[in-house]
Amino acid sequence: MAANADLDLSRRELIKLGAAATVGASIGIGESLDAQSSASAGASAAGRAFFTPGELALVDELSELIIPTDDHSPGARAANVAAFIDARLAEAWEEQERTDWREGLRTIEQLSHEATGKPFMQSSADERLAILTRMAQNEGKPQKPEEIFFARLKSRVVQTYYTSEIGIKQEMEYKGNSYLTEFVGFDVS
Numbered sequence: 001m002a003a004n005a006d007l008d009l010s011r012r013e014l015i016k017l018g019a020a021a022t023v024g025a026s027i028g029i030g031e032s033l034d035a036q037s038s039a040s041a042g043a044s045a046a047g048r049a050f051f052t053p054g055e056l057a058l059v060d061e062l063s064e065l066i067i068p069t070d071d072h073s074p075g076a077r078a079a080n081v082a083a084f085i086d087a088r089l090a091e092a093w094e095e096q097e098r099t100d101w102r103e104g105l106r107t108i109e110q111l112s113h114e115a116t117g118k119p120f121m122q123s124s125a126d127e128r129l130a131i132l133t134r135m136a137q138n139e140g141k142p143q144k145p146e147e148i149f150f151a152r153l154k155s156r157v158v159q160t161y162y163t164s165e166i167g168i169k170q171e172m173e174y175k176g177n178s179y180l181t182e183f184v185g186f187d188v189s
Helices: 002-027 033-045 053-066 081-090 095-116 125-136 145-162 165-171
Strands: none
Touching: 053 081, 053 095, 053 125, 053 145, 081 095, 081 145, 095 125, 095 145, 125 145, 145 165
C-alpha cells in the first residue's frame, strides 16, 4: 500500500507540474496587448516563433472572434491565445501540423478575397464574422478545407483559453480544489 501512496503522490506532482506549465506558458506572457506583442517579439528573438507577424495578427483576431471579451470575462486576446498557439506550433514535432495551419490561414485569406475583395484583417467586423460563420456552418461534419481548418482552429483556441488563468479563474470561476469532510456519493451494496 505504501508503494501505491508513493506512486499516487508522484502522479499528483506530475499532474500539478503539467498543469502549472500549461497555465504558466499561456499566462506567463502577461495579460495586456503590450505583453502579447513583447512575447511574440521574444519568441522571434529566441527563434521559436512560427507565425509571421501577419499570421499572428490573423490568429489573434480569429481567436477573439471565437471567444470574445464580454461582461463576464476577457476574451482570447487577453489570454494570449494566439501567442501560445504560435509557441506550440514552433515546437511541434510534426511538420504536417505547421503546414496545415499555414494552409488554413491562406484559405481564410482566399475566402476573404472572394467575399470582400480584401484581406481578412482589412475587412469590416461584420465581414470577418460572416467569413468565420461560413467556415463554421458544418462544424459537426466538416468536409471542405475551410471547415476542417475551422474545427482545428476552434479546438485549439478553446483548449488554450480554458487552460489559461483567465479562462479557468475568470470565465469558469474556478476557486481550486476544496476539502470534503465526507464523500457525498452512495453505497452500491
